[in-house]
Amino acid sequence: MLQHRNSEPRDPARVVVLGARGFLGGATCRRLAAGNIKTLALGSADLDLLADDAAERLAAMLRPDDSLVMFAALTPDRGRDIATLMKNLRMAEAVCAAIAARPVAHLVYISSDAVYPFRDGLVNEDSPADPSDLYGAMHRTREIMFAASAGDAPLSILRPTLLYGAGDPHNSYGPNRFRRLAAKDGKITFGGEGEETRDHLFVEDAAALAVAVLRHGSAGLLNLATGRSASFREIAALVAARFDRPIALQGSPRQAPITHRAFDVTALHKAFPAFVGTPLEDGLARAHREITETA
Amino acid sequence: MAVVEEVLRDDAVLVMLSQVPPGFTRGLGRARARLYYQVETLIFGLAVERALNPERFIVGCADPARPLPTAYGAVLDAFDCPILPMRYESAELAKISINCCLVASISVANTLAEICEKIGADWSEIVPALKLDRRIGQHAYLTPGLGIAGGNLERDLATVRRQADARGTDAGVVRAWVANSRYRKDWALRLLHETVVATVTSPVIGVLGLAYKENTHSTKNSPSIALIESLGPFALRVHDPVVPASAAPHPAARGCATAMEVCAGADALLVMTPWDDYRALDPAAIATAMRGRVVIDPYAVLNEAACRDAGLAYWRLGATQP
Numbered sequence: 284m285l286q287h288r289n290s291e292p293r294d295p296a297r298v299v300v301l302g303a304r305g306f307l308g309g310a311t312c313r314r315l316a317a318g319n320i321k322t323l324a325l326g327s328a329d330l331d332l333l334a335d336d337a338a339e340r341l342a343a344m345l346r347p348d349d350s351l352v353m354f355a356a357l358t359p360d361r362g363r364d365i366a367t368l369m370k371n372l373r374m375a376e377a378v379c380a381a382i383a384a385r386p387v388a389h390l391v392y393i394s395s396d397a398v399y400p401f402r403d404g405l406v407n408e409d410s411p412a413d414p415s416d417l418y419g420a421m422h423r424t425r426e427i428m429f430a431a432s433a434g435d436a437p438l439s440i441l442r443p444t445l446l447y448g449a450g451d452p453h454n455s456y457g458p459n460r461f462r463r464l465a466a467k468d469g470k471i472t473f474g475g476e477g478e479e480t481r482d483h484l485f486v487e488d489a490a491a492l493a494v495a496v497l498r499h500g501s502a503g504l505l506n507l508a509t510g511r512s513a514s515f516r517e518i519a520a521l522v523a524a525r526f527d528r529p530i531a532l533q534g535s536p537r538q539a540p541i542t543h544r545a546f547d548v549t550a551l552h553k554a555f556p557a558f559v560g561t562p563l564e565d566g567l568a569r570a571h572r573e574i575t576e577t578a
Numbered sequence: 579m580a581v582v583e584e585v586l587r588d589d590a591v592l593v594m595l596s597q598v599p600p601g602f603t604r605g606l607g608r609a610r611a612r613l614y615y616q617v618e619t620l621i622f623g624l625a626v627e628r629a630l631n632p633e634r635f636i637v638g639c640a641d642p643a644r645p646l647p648t649a650y651g652a653v654l655d656a657f658d659c660p661i662l663p664m665r666y667e668s669a670e671l672a673k674i675s676i677n678c679c680l681v682a683s684i685s686v687a688n689t690l691a692e693i694c695e696k697i698g699a700d701w702s703e704i705v706p707a708l709k710l711d712r713r714i715g716q717h718a719y720l721t722p723g724l725g726i727a728g729g730n731l732e733r734d735l736a737t738v739r740r741q742a743d744a745r746g747t748d749a750g751v752v753r754a755w756v757a758n759s760r761y762r763k764d765w766a767l768r769l770l771h772e773t774v775v776a777t778v779t780s781p782v783i784g785v786l787g788l789a790y791k792e793n794t795h796s797t798k799n800s801p802s803i804a805l806i807e808s809l810g811p812f813a814l815r816v817h818d819p820v821v822p823a824s825a826a827p828h829p830a831a832r833g834c835a836t837a838m839e840v841c842a843g844a845d846a847l848l849v850m851t852p853w854d855d856y857r858a859l860d861p862a863a864i865a866t867a868m869r870g871r872v873v874i875d876p877y878a879v880l881n882e883a884a885c886r887d888a889g890l891a892y893w894r895l896g897a898t899q900p
Contacts, residue, residue, distance in 0.1 A: 409757065510768070549764040552771050557811040559776050 284408060285554040288389075288437055288500030295350040295389065295497050297321040301332065301341075301378065302354030306451050307393065307443065310490035311352065318494065327355070333373055338380035345381060350389040350497050353378055353429070359418050360453050368417045375425040379432035389500050391439045391493065392429045394422040396506065396544070398442060407547040408504045437502030441493065444508040444546060447566065448486030449573035457515070458483060458567055461522040462574070465530045471523060475537035477516025482508045482546050485566035488558075495555055509560045510548035521564055525571040579606060591647045597673055597730075599737050603638055603666040614639055614650065615666055617673045634660040638669025677734040678752070681726055683719040685755045688762045691722035691896035701896030702878075722895040724801040724876055725763035726755070727790065766805050766848055766874050769893055773872045774846040781812055782869065784844035786837050787851025788818040788825050795820045801876075802850035803827060815840045819855050838867055845870030852877040861885040 298315055302308040304326035315322045323344065330340060332355055345351070355374055357367050382390065397419035398412040414420045426440050447458040454460050461471045489507050496505070513521075516532065523530035551558065561569070586592060594603065595618045603615045615638030620628045635654050637646065642663040645651065654661050664672070691701040705720045714720075726732060735752050742749035774781050790800040797803050806814065807827045814831045816823050817840045823833025834840045837856060841847055841864050849856055856879045864873070864880075865888035873885055878894045885892040893899055 407761070409760075510772075547761060547768075549761070549768060552764075552767055552775075553808045556775075556808055562776075 284550050285439065285496070285501045285503040285505045287554070288502065289498065292495065292498035294318070294320045295500075296348040297323060297346065297350070298497055299323045299325065299345065299349050299351045299387075300354065301325055301330070301352065302327075302356065302393075304328075305354050305356075306448070306453065307446060307486055307489055307493070308352075308354035309450065310448070310486045311354070311493045314487075314490045314494050315497075320494075320497075323349075332377045333370060337374075337377035338384070341378065341381035342384040345385040345387055347386065347388060349387045350391065350500075351378075351382065351387045352391040352393065352493065352497065353425075354393045356421070358453055360455070363417060365417065368421045371421045372424060372428075375428050379428050382434070382436070383432055386434050387436050389439075389497065390429060390433050390436045391441065391496055392426060393493070394426050394440050394442045395419065396442050396444045396508070396546075398423045398426070399544075401542040401544065404543050405545050405547055406506065408506060408550050437500060439496050439501045440504045441496065442504070442506045443489050444482045444484050444506070444544075446486045446489055447483050447570060449570045449577075451486070457481065458518055458522055458570070461519050462525075462567075462571065465523055465526055469528065470531035470533060471519040472533050472535050473515045473519055474535055474539075475541065476534040477514055477519060477532075478541050480512040480514045480543045480545065482510070482512045482544060483518065483563060483566075484509055485561040485563075485569075488560045488566075492551075492555065492558065495558070501554070505550060505554060506546055506548070508546035508548055508551070509563070510546055510551075511563070512543065512545045513563055518563070518567075521567050522571075525568060591650050593650065598670055600667050600670040600674075600741065603670060612647065614646075615669050617669055619673070619676065632657055632659050634662055636669050636672045637661060637663045638666040639663050640666070674734045674737055677731050678738060680719050681731055681735060681755050681759075682751075684721075684723060684726060685758050687720045687722045687896075688725070688758060692762075694896050695898050698898050700898075723762070724765055724895075725759035725761075727799060727801070729799055732756070732759075763801060763804060765895065766801070766850065766876060767808050769874055770805075770846055770848065770872075773874075773891065773893070774870065775812075778845050778870065781845040782815070782843055783809055783812050784815045784840040784847045784868075785826075786817055786840055786847065786849045786856050787853055788816060788821040788823075789851045789853075792851055792853045797821055797825050800851070802848075805848065805850060806831065815844065818851065819853055838863065841867040843867070843869045846872040846874065849873070849875040849877065849879045852879045856880070861888040861890060864888065865890050 298320060300308055300312055300322060303312045303324035312322060312324045331337060357371050361367060396406065398414045399406050399410055400413045400415050403410055412423050414423050429438055445457055451459040454463065464471050484507055492507050519532050523532060591612050591614065593614045593616050595616050597618065603613065606613065617636035642665055646663065694701045701722055708714045708720055709716050709718055735756055738752050739749045785802060785806060788797055788800060788802050790796050790798055809828060814828050815834050816826050816831050817834045817837050823831055837859055847864065847868060859880060861880055861884040871889060871891045873880065873890045874893045876895045882892055882894065891899055
């Protein structure tokens with residue numbers, strides 16, 4: 284459960300963003316800029332967290348009143364193996380060493396719902412984090428690393444569900460890939476009959492919540508999700524409906540047992556009562572429009 | 579105990595009614611022959627009724643085979659109900675066991691009622707069929723609620739978990755009941771967000787009832803108070819027949835003199851305490867007064883058919899809105 288240090292939101296002195304060029308990191312930086320919140324946006328080209336001197340270089344940039352947000356991670360499309368896991372842990376190690384040398388005022392770690400196993404259909408912040416793959420294990424380990432390194436700074440761990448939106452560079456199974464398939468092939472193929480249900484969060488909503496956490500100086504754990512899950516078939520149909528031409532929807536032989544994931548977002552309602560997420564249909568429409576306009 | 583024992587006659591019978599954890603009575607080390615542990619089974623709001631008409635007496639004894647002392651036995655006999663002597667530990671656990679059985683039943687009701695809400699079933703249609711099963715019984719506790727209400731049940735579940743953890747026995751099901759209760763407590767909040775907050779800018783929320791249950795002024799463990807704690811940003815109107823509006827944990831809750839005043843201009847109406855006063859409300863009048871259409875009535879205080887006829891979007895526990 285999230286606890287707010289600032290009952291009324293106020294702008295942090297400065298936000299240092301690690302992973303600023305990524306999908307969610309970039310969206311968050313744009314939102315911070317729109318709110319005129321002073322930001323030091325660092326991508327891997329600005330600061331390579333795998334470099335031997337990463338900790339020292341980062342520490343030299345940090346100020347005591349900074350809010351530090353860690354988005355930076357090698358996502359599954361960059362590798363799902365042990366080598367990638369270790370690189371991600373070394374990146375976190377560098378950040379932890381930096382904040383140990385130069386403590387900050389607030390620390391926010393962007394984790395993932397990959398820490399939750401699929402055996403429990405309904406997930407909330409009390410659900411055991413028991414990852415079953417290396418990517419989930421990486422995030423869970425990083426959560427613990429940051430908790431051990433935060434010192435007196437309030438630490439917020441945010442676990443987003445699957446994200447979607449116009450600028451997604453990944454090709455993960457779901458709305459983003461469906462859209463690309465539809466545009467390229469005129470059809471969307473999903474696993475089985477698309478029965479599996481998932482919660483998808485519009486990236487702009489995730490960014491808005493990250494900024495809200497920063498402005499409230501929040502500490503604790505929060506899942507970022509909508510509380511509404513849809514089947515992949517339903518999602519494919521919504522994506523297909525955005526196109527002017529007919530898009531075929533087809534299933535494929537099922538390779539793995541059906542799993543479902545739903546989120547109990549009561550904690551989100553309590554932390555940010557006035558927050559209203561973008562309905563899936565609206566978010567997909569907006570993403571489609573943005574992609575089409577920039578194409 | 580020391581204070582009491584100081585003034586007791588040597589031949590006095592001491593009967594403890596305070597709920598205690600298993601092992602407590604024997605651990606007192608008093609002259610156990612004249613020490614009894616009697617399980618108290620009062621229900622909040624029905625204390626006098628339960629005291630005057632007990633279903634049975636559960637009596638923990640040093641030696642259950644020995645007859646009860648004459649005077650004590652005479653008092654219990656006067657109520658003409660079964661008297662069940664047993665060892666101390668069994669009696670101490672009996673009260674907890676009663677509450678665990680109730681919690682199990684409530685948890686089944688809550689879990690299946692939620693599925694009913696998602697699949698178009700109606701839990702209230704299923705309950706009579708369950709009660710006609712002798713293994714479940716006519717008096718089974720199967721009404722869905724907003725979690726486990728009352729600190730006593732939660733305390734007993736915590737006692738079972740502690741006892742199990744200390745002795746290496748499995749209390750997973752107890753943990754599941756607690757988790758389900760915590761989840762179910764926020765049913766109204768989640769529904770309010772789905773039906774109103776997600777679609778109405780700056781909604782006005784009306785809440786009927788602040789008390790923990792009807793016929794009491796207590797707000798301890800009140801589902802209404804818990805709900806209101808999460809409504810800070812929204813305009814709020816409240817009414818309760820006995821609890822003042824100042825009890826609402828909200829920066830600007832407006833206390834209303836009448837229930838209809840709560841309805842006026844509201845986008846959502848939540849009936850959070852099943853006061854009899856609210857049963858007489860006319861859904862047509864509610865619909866006319868409200869700006870929105872959503873009525874969240876977990877305890878089915880209002881007439882559901884009349885609410886739907888009045889064009890209200892009516893929600894209660896255990897059923898889907900058609």
